[in-house]
Amino acid sequence: MAKRLPITIDADTQFVDATTPISQLVPAGTRSVVTQEGKIIEASDFARFRAADVPGGFDTQTATINKARDVAGLKQRELARVNWWLSGFEPCALGPRQALLSNSAEFLAIRNFPLPDRFRPDHINLCIAIDRYPSTPPLGIYLAHTQATGQIVSQIKSRLNVFRDAAFHGAYQPRAGFQWVCLIAEDWQVNWNDIRRGPNLQKYLAHFYALLAE
Secondary structure (H helix, E strand, O other), rough: OOEEEEEEEEEEEEEEOOEEEEEHHHOOOOOOOEEEOOOOOHHHHHHEEEEEHHOOOOOEEEEOOOOOHHHHHHHHHHHHHHHHHHOOOEEEEEEEOOOEOOOOOEEEEEEEOOOOOOOOOOOEEEEEEEEOOOOOOOEHHHHHHOHHHHHHHHHOOOOOOOOOOOOOOOOOOOOOOOOEEEOOOOOOOOOOOOOHHHHHHHEEEEEEEHHHHH
């Protein structure tokens, strides 16, 4: 007969099989647990821990609790990642393809963003609002709209929803000289330890490029 042991979950003691994984002991929607010994176990690790691993029991947590993070440092890492990605494209005749942060880090701007071969010219200036990032994911892309880029913007409109004087889903209205591309990111959970492993701005921009290349 399998060994059963007492375990206290949210002040309620029950007897369970010692090999039962935490994933089978917590209510649906539990994001983390805190053991009696003070160890935090995230939902992604529930299957790895058994009842025998937490003999003192635990408290469940359904809310997301984030400790203070270095947002400025994160934006710098995002910037470096985008510039790394841009360096893989052919040089632009008008100058370097370069991502920059505004002085207040409210926007990530890109000079000469690469466009697929069907676009002529094959570049456009654009920016993403990141003043609320990463608590708010990217909410669309702002294309610089000038006389020289009119045909490019029209081509983009044939594939994506683009608006001159409107924006939706909580995005900022486009400023004069810009048009807004409706490309909304959802379920955005940055991997603070290694931004390459989760959603990031480089992947978001690469997805935009891939949509245009279809």
